[in-house]
Amino acid sequence: MKEELFVSGRNIPNIDPYLNIWHWQIPIYLFLGGLAAGILFFAGVFTILGKEQKMSSTVKKAPMIVPFVLIFGLFMLFLDLKHKLYFWQLYTTIRLESPMGWGAWVLMIMTPISIIWAASYVRELFPKWDWKFKFLYTFEAWVIRNRKIIAWPMAIYAVILGIYTGILLSAFNARPLWNTAILGPLFLVSGMSTGAATIIMMSKDHKERKIMGRIDILLIIIELFFIIHLFMGFLAGPEVQIDAANLFLGGKFTAPFFAFVVMLGLIFPAVLEILELNGFKVPIYIPAILVLIGGLVFRFLMVEAGQITRYLY
Amino acid sequence: MAIDTRKCVGCSDCVVACQTENNVPVGFCRDWVVEVVDGTYPNVSIELRSERCNHCDNSPCVRCCPTGASHFEDGGIVLVEHNKCIGCGACIEACPYDARYSHPDGYVDKCTFCIHRVREGKNPACVSVCPTRCMHFGDLDDPNSEIVNILKNRKFKSLAPEAGTKPQIFYLV
Numbered sequence: 001m002k003e004e005l006f007v008s009g010r011n012i013p014n015i016d017p018y019l020n021i022w023h024w025q026i027p028i029y030l031f032l033g034g035l036a037a038g039i040l041f042f043a044g045v046f047t048i049l050g051k052e053q054k055m056s057s058t059v060k061k062a063p064m065i066v067p068f069v070l071i072f073g074l075f076m077l078f079l080d081l082k083h084k085l086y087f088w089q090l091y092t093t094i095r096l097e098s099p100m101g102w103g104a105w106v107l108m109i110m111t112p113i114s115i116i117w118a119a120s121y122v123r124e125l126f127p128k129w130d131w132k133f134k135f136l137y138t139f140e141a142w143v144i145r146n147r148k149i150i151a152w153p154m155a156i157y158a159v160i161l162g163i164y165t166g167i168l169l170s171a172f173n174a175r176p177l178w179n180t181a182i183l184g185p186l187f188l189v190s191g192m193s194t195g196a197a198t199i200i201m202m203s204k205d206h207k208e209r210k211i212m213g214r215i216d217i218l219l220i221i222i223e224l225f226f227i228i229h230l231f232m233g234f235l236a237g238p239e240v241q242i243d244a245a246n247l248f249l250g251g252k253f254t255a256p257f258f259a260f261v262v263m264l265g266l267i268f269p270a271v272l273e274i275l276e277l278n279g280f281k282v283p284i285y286i287p288a289i290l291v292l293i294g295g296l297v298f299r300f301l302m303v304e305a306g307q308i309t310r311y312l313y
Numbered sequence: 314m315a316i317d318t319r320k321c322v323g324c325s326d327c328v329v330a331c332q333t334e335n336n337v338p339v340g341f342c343r344d345w346v347v348e349v350v351d352g353t354y355p356n357v358s359i360e361l362r363s364e365r366c367n368h369c370d371n372s373p374c375v376r377c378c379p380t381g382a383s384h385f386e387d388g389g390i391v392l393v394e395h396n397k398c399i400g401c402g403a404c405i406e407a408c409p410y411d412a413r414y415s416h417p418d419g420y421v422d423k424c425t426f427c428i429h430r431v432r433e434g435k436n437p438a439c440v441s442v443c444p445t446r447c448m449h450f451g452d453l454d455d456p457n458s459e460i461v462n463i464l465k466n467r468k469f470k471s472l473a474p475e476a477g478t479k480p481q482i483f484y485l486v
Contacts, residue, residue, distance in 0.1 A: 002349065002350070002351050003349070003350040004347060004348070004349045004350075005347070005348055006345055006346065006347060006348075007323045007325060007345075007346040007347065007348045007361065008325040008328040008342065008344075008345045008346040010342055010345040011340070012340070012341050012342065012414045013340065013341075013414075013415075014414075014415060015405070015411050015414050016411075019405070019406070019411060021402040021405045021406060021415065022402055022406065077401075080401070080402070081399050081400045081401055082400025082401075082402070082415050082419045082420070082421075083398050083399050083400030083418075083419035083420045084399075084400070084419070086380075086396065086397070086398065086399045086400075086419075086420075087399050089380040089382070089397050089398075089399050090379055090380060090399060092380070093379070093380050093381045095378070095379060095380070095381060097376045097377070098376065098377045098378055098379045098403070099377065099403075100377060100378075100379040100401055100403045101378075101379030101380070104379060171377060171407075172373070172377070172403075172406050172407050173373055173407070173409065173476055173477060173478075174373060174406065174407050174408055174409035174476060175406060238475070307406070310409065310411070311409040311473040311475070311476050312473075313472045313473040
């Protein structure tokens, strides 16, 4: 028998009995970051492919919400800071070793790009819009001329942003559940899937929905494979990672994870989307909303469960 | 720092000394004492450990800090610069020893090895009050120091070396 206890009676808020330093703000921030990355990636790629007219909701309509999504996400991150008035210190340093640091910089680049992109389509979607100042019209004309060029960094940065939402967690060696390289691609694919779901919900064009639906099915299948890989890797790992995997394979997170993420968030919407592609009448917002809820719940579970796992000594 | 687990009686004097010396807010602590009991009665063994920040050589907290608030001071002590810290909590997540906490004033706080005392040539508060003298503090780079001698002659371990952090507190066993 082995028993361990604090003789000196340690009971630090948010640290004992187990870590809970990142609350609800961080999963929302990760979710919104992934969603924005997904939309901007598709907008960039379909612009590069020259499909602006065919995929008009993807390229024009969906990116309208991205600046708001990103700014709201950053606001969530700000809410989670405990020393708020010093937040500007993030932008006085460049520390490539720190995922939190370079993530803040990626968002610093991504947010203006998304604003420029959305602004350049405002007059096309809202014909009565007036920019008021002449230089804004000049700038708009410049952006419209260079959309194809802007689309490249936008799509590439979107991938970096999507991966970052996973790397932010996976860089922490001290939390065995997070400490796996597959979290980067997993969060990227999950983010793209939520982005695709948002586009499907916003689109009115049946053909465009069909294309995004197919892409979403593919992303869901990849995500399921990544989740299997995640647990395979853990179960073949050291004891702390086996314990981490067991939180989801029989432990206290099993029910919410398999019910809300795997079944309702991935398999069920994929089946609905396949049925819809084969001509069954399925209200398109049902699978889309399920994918969004699944993505959000997935991030909540990962952030909370990760903080419970730790090294034992 | 080297801590003799065979001399420690678990009196928690080091914890109180630290809280007094460093004005640690009520309910928080920078060091703590752990008792590990092995076996079943009558064959029991106890290990008492006074734990704190390990001032790791390969510190994950310094690596992940986005603003550089967590840094190595000359000599290897890991410190947090309060007015650079934004309180994002990344270092708290990164520490396998849970040695950091969020100070009620917002910044992240932890053991400093009482650097203000060390600079004056004194021992950290916890070391200086220990009634059994089970703690030894010194410069690991100085081949003639007491601590290097102790580590030469005694069997020791560190906590969770598999985390790859190269902890700099050694427990004599």
